[in-house]
Amino acid sequence: MTVQELPGAAAYRPTPPPAWKPLTDPAPLLPDAEPYRVLGTDAAADADPALLLRLYTELVRGRRYNAQATALTKQGRLAVYPSSTGQEACEIAAALVLEEQDWLFPSYRDTLAAVARGLDPVEALTLLRGDRHTGYDPREHRIAPLCTPLATQLPHAVGLAHAARLKGDDVVALAMVGDGGTSEGDFHEALNFAAVWRAPVVFFVQNNGFAISVPLAKQTAAPSLAHKAIGYGMPGRLVDGNDAAAVHQVLGEAVSRARRGEGPTLVEAVTYRMEAHTNADDATRYRVDSEVEAWRAHDPIRLMERELTGRGLLDEGGIVAAKEAADVMAAGLRERMNADPVLDPMSLFTHVYAEQTEQLREQAARLRVELDAEHDQHDDDPEERR
Amino acid sequence: MTTAAAVPGTQSGKAKPATMAQALGRALRDSMAEDPSVHVLGEDVGTLGGVFRITDGLAKEFGDDRCTDTPLAEAGILGAAVGMAMYGLRPVVEMQFDAFAYPAFEQLISHVAKMRNRTRGAMPLPITVRVPYGGGIGGVEHHSDSSEAYYMATPGLHVVTPATVDDAYGLLRASIASDDPVIFLEPKRLYWSKAAWSPEAPAPVEPIGRAVVRRSGRSATLITYGPSLPVCLEAAEAAVAEGWDLEVVDLRSLVPFDDETVAASVRRTGRAVVVHESSGFGGPGGEIAARVTERCFHHLEAPVLRVAGFDIPYPAPMLERHHLPGVDRVLDAVARLQWEADS
Ligand SMILES: Cc1ncc(C[n+]2csc(CCOP(=O)(O)OP(=O)(O)O)c2C)c(N)n1
Numbered sequence: 198m199t200v201q202e203l204p205g206a207a208a209y210r211p212t213p214p215p216a217w218k219p220l221t222d223p224a225p226l227l228p229d230a231e232p233y234r235v236l237g238t239d240a241a242a243d244a245d246p247a248l249l250l251r252l253y254t255e256l257v258r259g260r261r262y263n264a265q266a267t268a269l270t271k272q273g274r275l276a277v278y279p280s281s282t283g284q285e286a287c288e289i290a291a292a293l294v295l296e297e298q299d300w301l302f303p304s305y306r307d308t309l310a311a312v313a314r315g316l317d318p319v320e321a322l323t324l325l326r327g328d329r330h331t332g333y334d335p336r337e338h339r340i341a342p343l344c345t346p347l348a349t350q351l352p353h354a355v356g357l358a359h360a361a362r363l364k365g366d367d368v369v370a371l372a373m374v375g376d377g378g379t380s381e382g383d384f385h386e387a388l389n390f391a392a393v394w395r396a397p398v399v400f401f402v403q404n405n406g407f408a409i410s411v412p413l414a415k416q417t418a419a420p421s422l423a424h425k426a427i428g429y430g431m432p433g434r435l436v437d438g439n440d441a442a443a444v445h446q447v448l449g450e451a452v453s454r455a456r457r458g459e460g461p462t463l464v465e466a467v468t469y470r471m472e473a474h475t476n477a478d479d480a481t482r483y484r485v486d487s488e489v490e491a492w493r494a495h496d497p498i499r500l501m502e503r504e505l506t507g508r509g510l511l512d513e514g515g516i517v518a519a520k521e522a523a524d525v526m527a528a529g530l531r532e533r534m535n536a537d538p539v540l541d542p543m544s545l546f547t548h549v550y551a552e553q554t555e556q557l558r559e560q561a562a563r564l565r566v567e568l569d570a571e572h573d574q575h576d577d578d579p580e581e582r583r
Numbered sequence: 584m585t586t587a588a589a590v591p592g593t594q595s596g597k598a599k600p601a602t603m604a605q606a607l608g609r610a611l612r613d614s615m616a617e618d619p620s621v622h623v624l625g626e627d628v629g630t631l632g633g634v635f636r637i638t639d640g641l642a643k644e645f646g647d648d649r650c651t652d653t654p655l656a657e658a659g660i661l662g663a664a665v666g667m668a669m670y671g672l673r674p675v676v677e678m679q680f681d682a683f684a685y686p687a688f689e690q691l692i693s694h695v696a697k698m699r700n701r702t703r704g705a706m707p708l709p710i711t712v713r714v715p716y717g718g719g720i721g722g723v724e725h726h727s728d729s730s731e732a733y734y735m736a737t738p739g740l741h742v743v744t745p746a747t748v749d750d751a752y753g754l755l756r757a758s759i760a761s762d763d764p765v766i767f768l769e770p771k772r773l774y775w776s777k778a779a780w781s782p783e784a785p786a787p788v789e790p791i792g793r794a795v796v797r798r799s800g801r802s803a804t805l806i807t808y809g810p811s812l813p814v815c816l817e818a819a820e821a822a823v824a825e826g827w828d829l830e831v832v833d834l835r836s837l838v839p840f841d842d843e844t845v846a847a848s849v850r851r852t853g854r855a856v857v858v859h860e861s862s863g864f865g866g867p868g869g870e871i872a873a874r875v876t877e878r879c880f881h882h883l884e885a886p887v888l889r890v891a892g893f894d895i896p897y898p899a900p901m902l903e904r905h906h907l908p909g910v911d912r913v914l915d916a917v918a919r920l921q922w923e924a925d926s
Contacts, residue, residue, distance in 0.1 A: 330701035341669070342701055346693045352659050353694070356666020356674075363622075363648055364670070383689070386659030393654055548704040549739055551762040554792070554839035 220430060228423035228435040232467045235442040236504045244442050246510050252289060252441040253501045253511065254519050259285040259309045260498060261523035263472075265530050266308070266322065270476040274534050276327040279306045283471030286441035286497035287403045289313050291371055294448040302341045302354040302372040306403075310373065311340050318530045328538045348378040351387035351400065358396040358455075369455045371399045371448070377408020379422050388463065392429040397455035399448060400463045403438060405470035410483035426463035438468030439497040442504075469495075542568060598779035603751045607637045607713075607769065609782050610755035611675065615645050621759060622667060623650040625660060625677030633677055635715060635774055657687035661712065665694050668708040675759055681716040682725035688733070695764045696739030710764045711755075716744075717810045717860050718907055719772035721900040728897055729861030734766045735837050735870070742837040743791055744768040746812035748778040750835060753789040761791060770810035794841035796848060800830035803854035803920050806845055806871055808834040811858045811908065818913035827917055837867060845871070846878040853884040854920040860907055863891030885922030890915075 220226075235241050263282045269275040281288050284306075292313035295301060303310050311321045316338050323332030324343050331342035341357075344350035354372035361368035378384060379402055391398045402422050406413060419425055426433030432454075436447040444466055451462035469492040473480040505511035546553060546561040553561070615621045623638055629652035632639030641650035653660050657678060664674035678684040684691075691712070699707045718727035734742045741763055745751040751769075758765035780786075797812065798819050805815040812833050819829040832848050834841065849855045855875055857868040868889035875887050890908045898906045 329703065330697070331703070334705035335669070335702055336705060342698075342706075346689060349662065349689060349693060352662025352690070353666035353669060355659075356663035356668075357670045358666070359663065360667040360670035360672045363672075368670075370666075382686070383658050383662060386654070386656040387662065389654050389656065390659045390663055544703075548700045548702075550699070550741070550839075551707060555842060556840060 223427055226427045226430070226432045228421055228426075228433040228465070232435045232437040233443050233447055234437045234440050235446060236440045236500045241442065241504055241508075244446075246508075248445065249442060249501065249505060250510060252286075252293070252445065253498075253505055254522065255289040255293070255313055256285045256441060256498050256501060257519040258523045258526055259289055259313065261520075261527045262309060262312060262318065262530070265527040266325075267472070267476055269322075269531070269534050275322060275325055277325055277475050277477060278308075278322075279475045280472040281306055281309050281470075283492065283497070284403055284405055284438065284468045285309065286444050286501075287373075287401070287438045287466045287468055290441055290444035290448055291373060291401055294445055294452055295369070295371055296367075298339065298366070298368050299452070300339045300341065300354070300357055300368060300370045302350040302357075302370060303343050304347070304350065304373050304375060304378065305343050305345050306375065307373050308343065311338075311343065314338060314340055316340060318526070319533050322534065323538070326534070326538070328540055348374055348381035348383040348387070350374075351383055352390060354398050354400075355387050355391045355394065355396050355461075358391075358398045359394050362397055362458075367456065369397045369399065369452050371401055371452065373401045373403065375408060376402060376404040376406070376413050376422060377411065377416055378402075379425065380416055388426070388429045388431070388461070391461040392431045395458065395460040397458070398461040399451040399455055400461060401448065402463070402465045403468055404465055405438075405468050407470060407474070407483070409474045409478065412483075421465060423463055423465035429463075431461045431463060434462060434464045436464060436466050438466030439492075439495050439500060441497055441501055468497075598781040600777040601748055601780035601782065602775050602777050603745070603748050603769075604635060604637055604774040605782070606748045606752040606780060606785075607755055607774075608639055608641075609785070610752045610759070611638060611641060612644065613785075614675070614756055614759040615641065615649060618673065618759075619649075620671060621649075621673045621675060623675045623677065624653050624664065625651075626653060626655055626679050628652060628677050634679055635771065637713070637769075637774075638677065657683060657685075658690050661687040661690040661695065661710075664710050665690060665698070665708060668710050669698075669706060673709045673711075673759060675711045675713065678712060678714045680722075680726045681714055681728040681730050684712070684714050684730065691740075692737050696737045699763065700739060707762045708764050709759075709762050711758045711761075711767050712764070713755075713767045713769060715771040715774075716768045717770050717772060718897060718903050719810060719860075721903070723900065724897070727903065729859070729892065731768055731837055731859075731861055732866050734768075735867060739764070740838060741765040741791055742768065743835065744770065744809040744837065745835065746770065746773065746809050746833050748776070748780045749786040750789065750833075752780075752785045753787065754791065754835065756788045757791050760788070765791070768809060772810055773813070776813070789835070792836045792839040792841060794832050794834045794836070794844040796830060796844070797833045798829065798831040800828040800852065802826075802828045802852060803856065803917060804830045804832055804845075804848045804852045805856050805858055805913065805917075806832050806834065806848075806875070807858040808837065810860055814908065814910055815858050815913060818910045818917070821910060822914060822917055825914070825918075829917065840871075840874065842874060842878060845875060849875050849879045849887075850882045853882050855879075855883075856888045856890055856913065856916045856920065858890045858908055858913055858916075860892050862894045863889050864894040866891055885920045888916045888919060 263280045266278045288309035291310045320332035323329040354370040358370040423433035423435040628638040629642040667674045807815045857871045872887035
């Protein structure tokens with residue numbers, strides 16, 4: 198029975214707004230059955246060699262960054278680090294696909310995307326070191342603060358993209374979220390808003406198999422996370438998240454689509470988290486080594502290396518050069534992170550309100566007295582003075 | 584049920600009776616006309632003009648892009664407002680009723696209240712969240728909550744609540760102009776309270792954070808705000824017969840809190856009662872009483888008393904008059920201020 202045949206159905210038909218076009222054929226919105234791939238397929242022949250080489254260098258740097266940051270947690274220089282090892286292709290493509298004026302809305306795992314977009318590696322880590330909630334000025338790099346509560350950054354991306362379009366600016370927002378985050382209400386509200394407003398947003402799900410310990414099968418009953426798009430009236434795309442060229446192409450198409458005013462896209466990248474959730478997590482409690490090993494064969498750097506060497510675009514010298522450049526970056530990061538951050542306790546009160554309230558002024562004065570007393574005590578203490 | 588008594592307003596030559604709802608609508612209109620970055624968004628705010636008609640005519644005058652009917656999703660509305668503010672707009676969000684703001688609490692507490700602090704001042708969020716609140720209108724469940732304590736407990740938010748037609752206009756203009764997020768609590772049972780008010784020459788915009796003495800007196804201070812102000816003014820008049828000369832302080836802003844005006848009043852009178860609709864336990868009155876005690880201990884002739892709603896989920900409409908603090912309960916508390924006589 199069609200809608201028209203239902204008794205009284207006509208009364209329920211909404212009055213379409215002027216620009217409204219009924220979705221007669223949802224097929225173009227549906228994702229492919231298999232994740233889209235470029236590397237190792239015929240599609241690779243069309244890929245720009247310069248782009249592939251750029252992606253490769255960034256992947257190597259990214260892997261090294263993850264390793265260095267994880268090492269810093271072991272040395273007590275970093276409180277916590279959620280590694281994106283194995284997911285570098287997603288991180289790098291997300292950063293490289295955006296124009297300068299575009300905005301990135303990362304989750305807590307996406308430090309690497311922020312760094313690849315040009316953020317100072319140390320500034321990107323201050324949240325995780327614990328000295329500041331956000332190390333950087335979001336407007337300077339057009340990177341929203343790394344977001345800890347799951348999926349809450351997604352409606353922000355929609356609002357910002359919507360505001361930019363209202364102002365007539367050419368700005369696209371790319372918002373990143375994990376597979377677990379797609380179950381949150383904010384994910385659904387953001388997708389719905391974006392589709393209704395035709396906001397220039399790209400939602401980018403990194404499906405890395407787990408939300409801490411919970412596998413995807415316990416997170417959703419959908420055929421894929423990309424399929425969720427169709428219910429909101431936007432296209433869903435499925436891509437191999439370890440194939441940097443494929444992720445770059447699919448995200449690039451989604452960004453162009455948004456830029457042309459055709460509205461949002463949901464992209465799901467199928468990838469795998471090679472490390473534990475964070476350095477504080479024990480992944481052996483919820484997954485087996487054989488699964489991790491199987492994904493190692495599909496490593497994003499290996500995939501790219503194979504493609505580039507196979508086509509004679511990269512040789513042993515190039516591989517070594519990329520590795521050395523990454524080591525230099527890591528050494529710099531290590532050195533700078535080994536310096537203790539200097540923090541002013543009085544700054545606790547500086548950015549609560551535009552104008553400090555009387556209550557905060559009183560509390561600041563109390564802290565000032567405490568700090569002065571501490572200082573005097575140290576002056577009196579010969580141990581301290583030495 | 585306590586009905587809204589006449590509330591004071593400006594007595595100027597051009598002034599005609601206006602409702603609080605009209606003054607609020609006018610404040611939105613004037614803010615939008617003055618500043619193109621002001622955008623109104625929420626459920627039913629466009630064509631319908633909001634369920635209380637506060638936004639009536641805005642979509643027509645400024646277009647759908649400036650006064651937007653959103654999908655029905657409070658977290659989405661406030662979350663989108665965060666992004667809009669990040670890009671330099673000044674969103675004014677309407678939450679349809681007090682209890683329907685709760686789905687947006689995650690956005691409010693985790694982002695709206697913290698973004699300035701988190702980004703060390705780089706990214707202030709000038710968002711105004713208008714919340715019709717409180718009871719006394721015979722609403723069914725979820726339409727009468729007094730949620731101010733939740734907002735007050737969240738650093739980074741301003742919490743403002745007008746009780747007069749003048750303040751409705753002035754404080755809303757100031758809230759929208761503020762570079763900080765403001766929870767603007769509208770006492771919905773005062774929406775139709777009238778006062779002489781001149782839309783052509785509205786009262787000057789009051790800064791946020793200053794309380795005002797609505798009635799001077801010598802024997803005790805009633806500290807109140809929003810929907811309970813008319814109750815307190817009525818009680819003060821009734822108390823004259825009992826020989827009490829009560830001072831009434833209207834807080835207008837719960838955050839920031841005007842300790843100075845409140846403490847000065849209590850030092851003069853030596854006695855104080857805090858009056859509000861919201862539940863007493865863990866409610867605003869506890870905070871206010873503690874602040875008054877800390878500042879005025881040696882001036883106090885009696886403990887600071889609270890007259891508040893019961894510690895119960897907001898009752899069904901046919902019982903709400905038993906829950907809401909009315910004139911008699913205020914007078915009863917005033918009588919209990921004769922502490923020396925009892926002890
Ligand atoms: C609203 C919220 N609930 C719970 C958490 C705690 N938490 C942090 S990460 C995480 C799992 C997230 O998994 P996923 O979205 O798949 O992202 P991934 O960590 O795999 O990148 C949880 C439950 C949180 N950060 N936010």
